[in-house]
Amino acid sequence: MAALNDILANGRIVAAHRPWPRAIVDAATWQAAIMHLHQGSWTLSGLWGEPDCVHMAVCESETNQFAVLSVESPNGRFPSVGQAHPPAIRLERAITDLFGLIPEGANDTRPWLDHGRWGVRAPLGANQPGPGAAGYEFLPAEGESLHQIAVGPVHAGIIEPGHFRFTANGEAVVRLEERLGYVHKGIESLMAGADLERAAKLAGRVSGDSTVAYALAFARAVEAAAQIEAPPRAHYVRALLAELERLANHFGDVGAICNDASFSMLQAHCAVLREHVLRTADACFSHRLMRDCIVPAGVATDLQPEGIAAIRALIDKVRQTFPALVRLYENTASLQDRTVTSGILKPALAQQFGAGGYVGRASGRAFDARRALPYPPYDKLRFDVPVLAEGDVNARVWIRIREVDQSLLLIEQILAQLPDGPVRIDIPARSGEGVAMVEGFRGDILVWLRLDETGRVTHCHLRDPSWFHWPLLEAAIEGNIVADFPLCNKSFNCSYSGHDL
Amino acid sequence: MRRLLFQGLVRPPLTEAKPKLDDEMKVLAARLNQAAQRRLGRSLSIREVDAGSCNGCELEIHALNNAFYDLERFGLHFVASPRHADVLLVTGPVTKNMREALERTYNATPSPKWVVAVGDCAFDGGIFAGSYAVEGGVGAVLTVDLHIKGCPPRPIDLLKGLLALMEAPTKPAVEGKTAVL
Numbered sequence: 079m080a081a082l083n084d085i086l087a088n089g090r091i092v093a094a095h096r097p098w099p100r101a102i103v104d105a106a107t108w109q110a111a112i113m114h115l116h117q118g119s120w121t122l123s124g125l126w127g128e129p130d131c132v133h134m135a136v137c138e139s140e141t142n143q144f145a146v147l148s149v150e151s152p153n154g155r156f157p158s159v160g161q162a163h164p165p166a167i168r169l170e171r172a173i174t175d176l177f178g179l180i181p182e183g184a185n186d187t188r189p190w191l192d193h194g195r196w197g198v199r200a201p202l203g204a205n206q207p208g209p210g211a212a213g214y215e216f217l218p219a220e221g222e223s224l225h226q227i228a229v230g231p232v233h234a235g236i237i238e239p240g241h242f243r244f245t246a247n248g249e250a251v252v253r254l255e256e257r258l259g260y261v262h263k264g265i266e267s268l269m270a271g272a273d274l275e276r277a278a279k280l281a282g283r284v285s286g287d288s289t290v291a292y293a294l295a296f297a298r299a300v301e302a303a304a305q306i307e308a309p310p311r312a313h314y315v316r317a318l319l320a321e322l323e324r325l326a327n328h329f330g331d332v333g334a335i336c337n338d339a340s341f342s343m344l345q346a347h348c349a350v351l352r353e354h355v356l357r358t359a360d361a362c363f364s365h366r367l368m369r370d371c372i373v374p375a376g377v378a379t380d381l382q383p384e385g386i387a388a389i390r391a392l393i394d395k396v397r398q399t400f401p402a403l404v405r406l407y408e409n410t411a412s413l414q415d416r417t418v419t420s421g422i423l424k425p426a427l428a429q430q431f432g433a434g435g436y437v438g439r440a441s442g443r444a445f446d447a448r449r450a451l452p453y454p455p456y457d458k459l460r461f462d463v464p465v466l467a468e469g470d471v472n473a474r475v476w477i478r479i480r481e482v483d484q485s486l487l488l489i490e491q492i493l494a495q496l497p498d499g500p501v502r503i504d505i506p507a508r509s510g511e512g513v514a515m516v517e518g519f520r521g522d523i524l525v526w527l528r529l530d531e532t533g534r535v536t537h538c539h540l541r542d543p544s545w546f547h548w549p550l551l552e553a554a555i556e557g558n559i560v561a562d563f564p565l566c567n568k569s570f571n572c573s574y575s576g577h578d579l
Numbered sequence: 580m581r582r583l584l585f586q587g588l589v590r591p592p593l594t595e596a597k598p599k600l601d602d603e604m605k606v607l608a609a610r611l612n613q614a615a616q617r618r619l620g621r622s623l624s625i626r627e628v629d630a631g632s633c634n635g636c637e638l639e640i641h642a643l644n645n646a647f648y649d650l651e652r653f654g655l656h657f658v659a660s661p662r663h664a665d666v667l668l669v670t671g672p673v674t675k676n677m678r679e680a681l682e683r684t685y686n687a688t689p690s691p692k693w694v695v696a697v698g699d700c701a702f703d704g705g706i707f708a709g710s711y712a713v714e715g716g717v718g719a720v721l722t723v724d725l726h727i728k729g730c731p732p733r734p735i736d737l738l739k740g741l742l743a744l745m746e747a748p749t750k751p752a753v754e755g756k757t758a759v760l
Contacts, residue, residue: 261677263707263712283730
């Protein structure tokens with residue numbers, strides 16, 4: 079029954095890879111793995127390239143077992159995953175843009191991150207000078223009385239850049255197609271050859287709103303590769319940072335969603351709560367977004383006794399004010415009229431795409447990396463993973479509201495159990511491969527890397543949860559009115575920077 | 580809702596509930612008010628452009644609108660179109676994929692206009708400098724009048740930066756120099 083174990087046994091196991099097994103498999107075994115994804119018995123957690131091979135991270139649902147499978151790409155080709163499993167399509171297009179590897183059998187061969195402006199082709203592969211991709215055709219939508227609306231990359235608000243192409247029939251959206259890649263910074267190329275200090279800073283700048291979660295995922299991947307474990311106190315401080323980040327973002331999101339339904343009063347109150355969290359973080363860790371606080375093998379800043387008091391005061395403040403805001407959200411009919419039944423994401427799609435975070439959990443997919451892969455200290459903490467099945471904007475708001483409660487409970491447990499001792503150890507220069515999955519506020523973040531004998535990063539891939547959320551937004555908006563797009567979009571709150579890398 | 584609204588009426592504003600920061604901000608507000616009136620009547624419209632930031636700067640720019648900083652009381656406000664803007668607030672190292680959009684936004688902004696670069700990577704590319712995909716700072720594409728450093732800058736630093744821009748005796752861009760805060 080354990081199909082994943084059979085597939086792994088068919089391949090050559092890479093001993094230096096931790097903590098999940100990695101096997102180099104042949105094309106036939108790779109195809110068998112694709113069938114498991116296609117049938118839904120496995121979930122795709124990541125798909126990324128190297129100059130001469132392609133890797134996929136998968137999770138077997140039945141056994142909750144994770145593994146990495148790799149296939150070599152002779153002549154620059156590999157069997158397409160996206161052909162049978164749509165969540166892989168954009169990841170494959172990105173592999174082609176960055177490494178020049180061609181997915182054989184793929185239906186969509188358009189470029190994705192490469193807009194023809196880098197001056198090089200396949201910058202991480204052959205790296206040849208050239209104009210790259212030119213022109214871009216959006217998918218056609220045919221029918222009577224259809225019109226197109228082009229939006230972006232520069233939007234009206236203070237948000238990140240991306241292009242949305244709507245095809246609408248009157249008010250109703252018939253099709254939305256996204257075009258992303260505008261904020262591609264080439265982080266994967268900057269990672270190659272970086273020392274750990276620089277690489278950790280880069281990881282913390284993949285998506286600013288998830289800087290803690292990225293730093294944590296990167297640190298855990300390094301620790302897996304170097305076969306070390308951070309000190310116990312560091313684990314608790316890290317979890318504290320992660321929960322503060324979750325609180326700040328959830329407050330910001332709940333307010334912003336209500337604002338996009340023109341209910342700005344809740345936005346004003348939620349923004350105040352967010353500011354309280356950021357000021358507390360600043361007081362405790364000397365940075366409002368807690369950037370560069372988590373480093374490989376520990377944390378850079380320890381929590382002082384004054385910090386503990388400040389965080390307790392923050393929890394009291396949230397408990398005093400947030401419930402009234404939740405009641406206001408619940409009891410305002412005009413607001414509910416906008417959020418209930420808008421932008422429904424069907425549970426089957428959330429399952430197929432392995433949607434993480436509030437997007438998945440509002441559509442019945444009860445996945446939380448803190449529970450599925452209980453990294454310390456979450457293995458010693460009690461918390462619920464709220465799940466709803468409605469899949470609308472309202473459900474995504476409620477998941478956030480309930481996660482605020484859980485984060486408060488988690489922070490209280492962390493402060494109560496906080497062990498004494500050092501918060502950082504030395505890292506031996508050791509080669510190896512490491513992988514880590516961490517639950518950010520938006521969903522699960524995957525980091526895979528390889529270290530050389532001097533302890534430098536030779537390759538590092540960071541996969542944002544938004545890779546699987548963006549295509550689902552296209553599905554969720556179908557049939558909704560154009561005016562509800564900002565509302566639906568905010569309820570997903572996908573990261574452009576994290577996706578474009 | 581009625582109770583929350585009532586509380587808003589009878590409770591003191593949050594800006595005064597935080598005396599330490601607010602003392603600093605009151606001084607800022609007074610200075611900003613004078614400068615804004617002299618330069619542009621009583622308001623300054625800002626168009627924010629993300630040219631490849633990690634979105635950290637956007638979070639702190641958003642914070643300027645919360646009750647603590649309440650940017651609009653200074654006559655500063657964010658607008659949806661570059662056609663309405665006096666200031667372009669640009670973040671990020673300017674990715675090659677965003678260069679054209681940034682230039683078009685600049686060209687759509689009526690003169691006189693100011694360009695403020697926000698964040699360490701907007702200065703010279705910062706940690707992203709040297710990548711095949713970035714231009715290496717806003718200055719590589721547009722003439723920058725003011726640069727506000729930080730990764731990301733705190734909201735209070737952003738406020739100070741906008742004040743400094745308005746207090747500059749002449750428009751620095753004329754001399755081709757960038758003021759750095």
